[in-house]
Amino acid sequence: MNSSLNMLPMAQPVPSDAGVFKLPSSDQDFVLDTVSTAIGKVPRIGSQLSWKDKRGHYRVRWNIGRDDFTVEPGLYALGTPGHNSHILVTANYKLTFDLLRESMTGRSCWILVLDTKGVNVWCAAGKGTFGTEELVDRIQASQLQDVVTHRRLIVPQLGATGVAAFKVKKYSGFSVQYGPVMLDDIVSYLDNDCTASPKMRLKNFPFKERLVLVPVEIMQGLKQGIPVIAFFFLLAGLMGKDSFPQAANMHGLPPSLALLTGIAAGTVAVPLLLPWIPGKAFSLKGLLCGLFLFGLLFLPVFLFETSHSTLEKVSWLFICLSVASWFGMAFTGASTYTSLNGVRKEMLRSIPAQCLGLIGGTIMLGMAL
């Protein structure tokens, strides 16, 4: 057991294989071949993404297979790196790993992949898995001191949430330089003698980035919403005056559509229109989007349709707004600028109202039948 690892403020006991020499397997699909180095055969990868890689990206963006989209942690050679080449540190979420190697097209470097349990850099850093201990462990396990003659690592800036540069230096001898926030800037950063412009150090949240988050939000919304929809149909079928199928359709369909409208408001409208929706709290933004979409889709029915009572129609509104507010609020978890205490404050204030709204709406629906 390495004595320097024992000095780290790690959870005791230190894992038995911490720091033990290990290279990633060359059998992984994306590995081209191996390079012989002083430490053995290091798997070599390229910058070109295969159709299989891209298909995997598309699937995880739709929340499919997101728990198991990993690469083995350890050292990889990108292109033809040498003893002077940069070492870029990343997470073992395959999407992250693929985007990194693609952004280094035409370049050679070493890539040190940390075991973040298949989670991206920023989330893993928040959880501590993209952290000081794992980085020091992985440096040790990859015998980096025998691979390169310099003692520098480039760590993504967002990894700083979990990595303490001064501790990594102390325990491994390697100096951490924080690279740019965005992979798009990595080549400019490297070409500029590892200097980041102030803009490279800011995390923005532009439309394109919000857009790619929408499919996962929708899938999570449907996962929560479908059981409630089933409940509405059941309630309507059982309590309605006509036969089960007729009543279920007549009185179960509208609240279900109202719920889906609420989901659309919170999972699609809020992310896409975020900066233009009034209010700072996401629960409020959700509510406003819900109100807008409900008005758009339900107003004619609300005003002119006669086969449903007013009480019943009001129940649809309550259901839509409470769900819209809930999912709008849930989007804070995928955003890049909301604080823990801010979200907590929002939640304590709005969850009671959301619960009352949904439960109240459901009771109103039952009463109307």
Added chain:
Amino acid sequence: MTAFRYLEDVVTLSCDRERCIGCGMCSVVCPHAVFTIDNDKKAVMARRDYCMECGACMCNCPTGAISVEAGEGCVRGIINELLGIEGPCC
């Protein structure tokens, strides 16, 4: 500069001026330019309301001058915390 701003005056970010040695790491790692180093070579929280409590500054401060309650900032994680449920949120 970052266009997005969340709720005002809610963050737990604090910086002990006495302990600060002006190394500037906080201003390097912060994704929202919360810190600037002033003329006395001390870190100041110039944009405190832009803080998202990620904890990168606290993690990289060599003297422990910065403190912030940094944790799982997601709804699921906070619900777990409020209900006393252990374990990760995702």
